[in-house]
Amino acid sequence: MYKPYFYIIIFLLSFEAIAQKATIAIQKLMDQSYSLEQNQPEKSLQLYQKTYQLSLKTNYKEGAYKSLLYSGIVYSDNGKYDSAIHYYNQTIRYCSKEKISIGIAKGYANIANAYQFKGDYSKAAKYYLGSIKLFEKTKDSAIISQSYQNLSALYDNINNGKLELLYLKKAIHYSDKTKKEQLGLLYGDVGLTLLNQNKTKEAFVYFKKTENLSKMDKSERLLFFTKRNFGEYYKKTKNYLKAISYYEAALALSESQKDAFQKADLHNTLSELYLEIKNFNKSLYYSFFTLELAKEINAKEFLFRSQKRISTIYNEMGQSEKAYKYLLLSSNLKDILLNENQTKQMSLLQTRFETEKKDKSIAEQxxxxxxxxxxxxxSQKEKQMYFIASVFLILFSFGVWYFFRQRQKIKNKEIIALQQQQEIAKLEALIDGEEKERRRIAQELHDGLNGDLSAIKYRLSTLEDAGLSKIDAENLTKVINMIDESCAQVRSISHNLMPSSILEYGLIETIREYCIKINTSDTFKIDFQFFGNYFALSKKTETVIYRIIQELVTNILKHSKATEALIQFNYREDELFITVEDNGIGFDKNAVSTGIGCKNIKTRIDFLNAQLDVESSSAGTSYTISIDLNKAK
Incomplete structure (x- = not known):
């Protein structure tokens, strides 16, 4: 299917007022040449040749290279691609000599177009890629857009829809959105690409965009492609009568454009559509018209399609001899299109074979x-056997390698899991030992030191009635009060070492009680917040969490110089997030990472399989602990 991708890289002259009369005369002459391109191409070529000679005489470099370039475009528009390539090469040679990089890029782009029209896709791709590299250096978005559009056409012809769509969207990205005709043509191209991928609904949306822009711009060219695109859409959806109506409207509009390649495409498609509705006479008419146009412009692709379709029509009409003739012609041409060099070699071998055949008898042949x-x-069987054996060997080798690799992975995982279990066991033993020692010390403080202090207080209390002097009585009262305070401190230390409230009331109430005790001071306040639904944990895990918070709060009280702190529990599904914040002076994380308190915190964090994040600045410190409750012991 022919698509309107092959837009010639043509750039209208932006005529500026130049004092030199010769330059002004050349510009006017080029304007005149341009106006004659469509209706009087031969006259236009003569004028471009004249502007080229005048530009050389006056050293007007822009006029010289554009005269050559535009001459090539005129030849290309009229299907004379070899002549067009000749002038594009002249453009490149002149611009290389005069160091005009934009002219070289335009020459490359238009040579690519010409080879595209001729069906020589390998050369077309080479020149397209070369032109895009040169155009990208100019940072001219309009030129880059047209280049990507032309490159997408190449991938359309080799049926690579993915890359075709990619480059079309790049073309839209670089296009000037104020130029409705160009934008409409790009939308149409995207629609055709989507249509090729059977995305008919998406394609219809883009065709509608093209139609809307054609109404706004009143462009006959855009209107032509709108009709052609809808014709292709209805052809794809098998509404052949409607497709014929749109294609005939497009053909009528194409008469003023004088694009031989385009006309060949329209006649070829109409031939195909009439064949679908079994109108053989009209299908033959359009097929032969396509055949003649293809011969004129040397378009081998259309030559092949028309020959093949004529063969099909004659076969349907029962004229088998004619059908075979055109089938043979189309088969030969198909081979030529695929690889001309290979066809030439085969032809040479065939000639040699025919020569040898004359010297041999039928039996020998x-x-x-x-x-x-x-x-x-x-030979084919041997190759097949070698191939099968090679594939089997490769698959077997891969299977063996994969088996041992997976086996090693499993072993490595088992080793890691065992190491983790051992590490957890060590941490658990360490924490259990520490808790036992805390309970022992707490018990000794409560039963031993606290009891001794109570006994001392009792003995001292008996002295109150011993007739002490006023001063001694006051000192005695102070000592008793100090003993009371010491007893209270011992009870507090004992409670912190062995928080029995965890066993009775759980973690949340224990932390709330802990905060209430700390808040007895006027210089420091700590707040406790709890969100979410409580998830019951083992007492060991709750004790470990309590110790972590206790250690963090102790550090805040000792070092942060904070006046406020916050403890926040947030349960989210299977995770517990604990935040401890203060408004203190902060600290250097690296400087304190080796302290005993930090090591204790790290040990407990590891035991819980938790994560600890610390953020510290002069405005305060924030500790965030995230615990996966499914992993926590």
Whole structure:
């Protein structure tokens, strides 16, 4: 399917007022040449040749290279692609000599277009890629857009819809959105690409965009492609009568454009549509028209399609001899299109074979041919066996490698899991030992030191009635009060070492009680917040969490110089987030990472399989602990 991608890289002259009369005369002459391109191409070529000679005489470099370039475009528009390539090469040679990089890029782009029209896709791709590299250096978005559009056409012809769509969208990205005709053509191209991928609904949306822009811009060219695109849409959706209506409207509009390649495409498609509705006479008419146009412009693709369709029509009409004739022609041309060099070599071999055949008898020919056939079959079987054996060996080797690799992975995972279990066991033993020691010390403080202090207080209390002097009585009262304070401190230390409230009331109430006790001071306040639904944990885990918070709060009280702190619990599904914040002076995380308190915190964090994040600045410190409750012990 022909698509309107092959837009010639043509740039209208932006005529500025220049004092030199010769330059002004050349510009006017080029304007006149341009106006004659469509209706009087030969006259236009003569004027471009004249502007080229005048530009050389006056050293007007822009006029010289554009005269050559535009001459090539005129030849290309009229299907004379070899002549067009000749002038584009002249443009490149002149611009290389005069160091005009934009002219070289334009020459490359238009040579690519010409090879595209001729069906020589490998050369077209080479020149397209070369032109895009040069155009990207100019940072001219309009030129880059047209270049990407042309490159997308190449991928359309080799049926690579993914890359075709990619480059079309790049073309839209770089396009000037104020130029409705160009934007409409790009939308149409995207629609055709989507249509090729059977995305008919998406394609219809883009065709509608093109139609809307054609109404706004009143462009006959855009209107032509709108009709052609809808014709292709209805052809794809098998509404052949509606497709014929749109294509005939497009054909009528194409008469003023004088684009031989385009006309060949329209006639070819109408031939195909009439064949679909079994109107053989009209299908033949358009097929032969396509055939003649293809010969004129040397368009091998259309030549192949028309020959093949004529063969089909004659076959449907029962004219088998004519059908075979055109089928043979189309088959030969198909091989030429795929690889001309290979076809030439085959033709040479065929000629040699025919020469040798004259010198041999029919029997000898049959023996040779039979032997060749047997050798070929044998060779093919051997190749198949080698291929199958190679594939089997590769698959077997891969299977063995994969088996041992997976086995090693499993072993490594088992080793890591065992190491983790051992590490957890060590941490658990360490924490259990520490808790036992805390309970022992707490018990000794409560039963031993606290009892001794109570006994001392009792003995001292008996002295109150011993007739002490006023001063001694006051001192005695102070000592008793100090003993009371010491007892209270011992009870507090004992409670902190062994928080029995965890066993009775749980973690949340224990932390709330802990905060209430700390808030007895006027210089420091700590707030406790709890969000979410409480998730019951083992007492060991709750104790570990309590110790972490206790250690953090102790550090705040000792070092932060804070006046406020916050403890926040937030339960979210299977995770517990604990935040401890203060408004203190902050600290250097690296400087304190080796302290005993930090090590204790890290040990407990590791035991819980938790994560600890610390943020500290002069405005305060924030500790965030995230615990996966499914992993916590």
């Amino acid at each position: 049959q023996i040779v041919l039979k032997k060749q056939e047997l050798d070929l079959i044998k």
